[in-house]
Amino acid sequence: MTIKTKISLSLVFLFSIILVLGGLGAFYLNRLSLDSQAILTDNYISLEFVSNMQKALNTLDDPDALPDFETNLKKEEANLTEVGEQEAARSVRREFDRLRRGDSDIATISRIRQHLFIIDDLNRQAIVRKSKIAEQTAKDALVWLGTIGTLCFLVVFSFVINIPSYIAGPLRDLTRGIKQIASRNFEERLHFRSSDEFGELARSFNSMAQKLDEYEHSSLARVLFEKKRIDTLLQIMPDGIIGLDEKRRILFINPVAERLLGTDHQQFVGQYAPDVATSNDLLRTLIQDIMADPISEEPRPAGLLHSESASNLLKIYDPDSTGKGKECYFAKQIHAVEVTPTGEKQTVHAGYVIVLQNITSYKELDLAKTNFIATVSHELKTPISAIKMSLKLLLDKRLGSLNDEQQELVSNVEESADRLLRLTGELLNMAQVESGQIQLQIQAVNPSDLVKVAISALKTQAEQKQIQFALTIPPDLPCVKADQDKASWVLINFLSNAIRHSPSQSSIDILIRQVGSLIEFSVRDYGPGLLEEHRERVFERYFKTPGLNGPSSGTGLGLAISREFIQSMGGQIGLLPEVTAGAAFYFRLAIV
Secondary structure, three states: OOHHHHHHHHHHHHHHHHHHHHHHHHHHHHHHHHHHHHHHHHHHHHHHHHHHHHHHHHOOOOOOHHHHHHHHHHHHHOOOOOOOHHHHHHHHHHHHHHHHOOOOOHHHHHHHHHHHHHHHHHHHHHHHHHHHHHHHHHHHHHHHHHHHHHHHHHHHHHHHHHHHHHHHHHHHHHHHHHHHHHOOOOOOOOOOOOOOHHHHHHHHHHHHHHHHHHHHHHHHHHHHHHHHHHHHHHHHOOOEEEEEEOOOEEEEEOHHHHHHHOOOHHHHOOOEHHHHHOOOHHHHHHOHHHHOOOOOOOOOOOEEOOOOOHHHEEEEEEOOOOOOOEEEEEEEEEEEEEEOOOOOOOOEEEEEEEEEEEOHHHHHHHHHHHHHHHHHHHHHHHHHHHHHHHHHHHHOHHHOOOOHHHHHHHHHHHHHHHHHHHHHHHHHHHHHHHOOOOOOOOEEEOHHHHHHHHHHHHHHHHHHOOOEEEEEOOOOOOOEEEOHHHHHHHHHHHHHHHHHHOOOOOEEEEEEEEEOOEEEEEEEEOOOOOOHHHHOOOOOOOOOOOOOOOOOOOOOOHHHHHHHHHHHOOOEEEEOOOOOOOEEEEEEEEEO
């Protein structure tokens, strides 16, 4: 039987006692009320009638005396309740009739008075008798109520004494046991036995104490050693590390994170991270991804809470230990921690670890590389342009004719100069992308104008391989929001790749269509296509498809630059997955 059932039954019993006492009291009060009502109704009124008739006899000279006597006599005859009262009333009626016929001698009046005295005496005796009955009823009520009340008091007193000890006793033992466990006395056990919740609590407590005792004697020293080693590693790590539990309370902060946050770890540890973040801008930035993750104890995949992105690169002022602070670059990573409790099979969510990795040196190297590439590429464009100008002068027949061998050499030099110029252009574009300095001139652009520019730019290259452009474009397409130069550059890059990987005497499909609120530009070739494992990497920087790398294979930057250009214009870019014979690249731009 559960504690709830026991308490409910106790309350029902107490309620029943209250009902019994209340019912008994109401019963006796009702009896007393009936007895009192009987005295008033049956006897007291009769005495009043007798008194009125005696007053009438004393005032026979009054003409209203006989009618008053007649009225009260009739009322008395209607209220005959005692034994002998009826005969006395008849006698009064008989003598009154004589008095009313004129026989008004003293003897008649005396007999009437005698009979009225009998009626009065009978009712007074009845009042005394009924008063004694009411008194006895009151005594009986007092005895019964006192007896039952005393019994109920003893029962309630027993409840008052026993129920608190029944509840407080196990709680007191449990409190003592918990204190023993807190004092690392894992041999403590609870010995009270019952089939209710206290018994279940005692069994659970004993099971917990047994497991803690086993754990204490099996791996405590090793666990403590490992904990100290982990704490030491956290203290000496060059990265900033912040640990939160599953409820987002701060568990630990290593010295690097403490320095970056500009506070003492004692002010943070144990605090609710969102509350602390209200007064610390850096912490608010660090936990914004965690705040978007709902609190749940359900298992979730371990690892990064969010993948790497540009928003995870932070520029933070680092005062460092020398006191010469500077702005540094940190890569933020948030790991969701999953653990499997001892003795359990299911993993549970245990919290988060925020890692701030100092990548300032890598960022500075990358910036130096970007500046170097931009400078070299810009400087190379001038001599390459001079070389192309010189080649045009050599090919000018006004300056003299070239033999076949010279013509072939000039063609090779021109091809190499074009390739070098294209390479420097891509490097300049990539430097612009990496430095975040993409300059856009967004305007309304007709899709057919972009296609015309791209086709005319690669017409000669396509004719050399006898490749035909199959263009499909509706006549009434709306304009798109784009930078015309960069959108044309992307389409030219798609067509250039398609020409490079298409066999001679083939065709390249160019399809322009409207997809919802976007205009899609797609270019499909019928070359060797891409393997499944290469499709996800074609937009990575410097990636080249294995087996297709030749002297005209490109730099591996074109598609990466195309993706940055299209995304900076708010568009979409990708590879159509349903095309397996050849390859089909597309990009989509918003309609004006």
